[in-house]
Amino acid sequence: DLSLEIDNKIYIIEFKMGDENALKQIKEKKYYEKFLNQNKEIYLVGINFSEEEKNISNFDWELQS
Template identity: 50%
Template sequence: MIPYQVFDRHQEKYFHAIFFLTFKLCGYHITSEVSTSTGRIDALLQIDNKVYIFEFKLNESADVAMQQIHEHGYYKQFLGQGKEVYLIGISFSGATKSIAEMKTEKLS
């Protein structure tokens, strides 16, 4: 449980930082705010031949996050490299301080 004294329910970047630190502390090479020509990928995780593209939303649906990934084409640079590409949209709830919804899509 996150103590209310350090919790900021109005900032997506709070959840973003917790997510990033969790993967980093587990020893994964994760990058944050990866710039592209059309925007920034919230988080990018590459493991062996797999690429995971994360988009986070606070108090919005996971569908909105997935829509942003598709509209901005965050995945395009990874296609044709023989890697499995996964798109992951995560919706955080400021009220419950947790993941409210998650959508995934695998590209071939």
């Protein structure tokens, strides 16, 4: 897991191996909540890796509203 603050933006990134949806986990566990009071755009980014292909298998993102 990774959180980055760059200028007026915050990126919350979840990495997962296999089929589990990384973006869904960010939202279900509300990793973004501690940043809500900062008045910055918060981007949620989910990245899945394939164990077989040894590469990115899925990439999703959304702007937290």
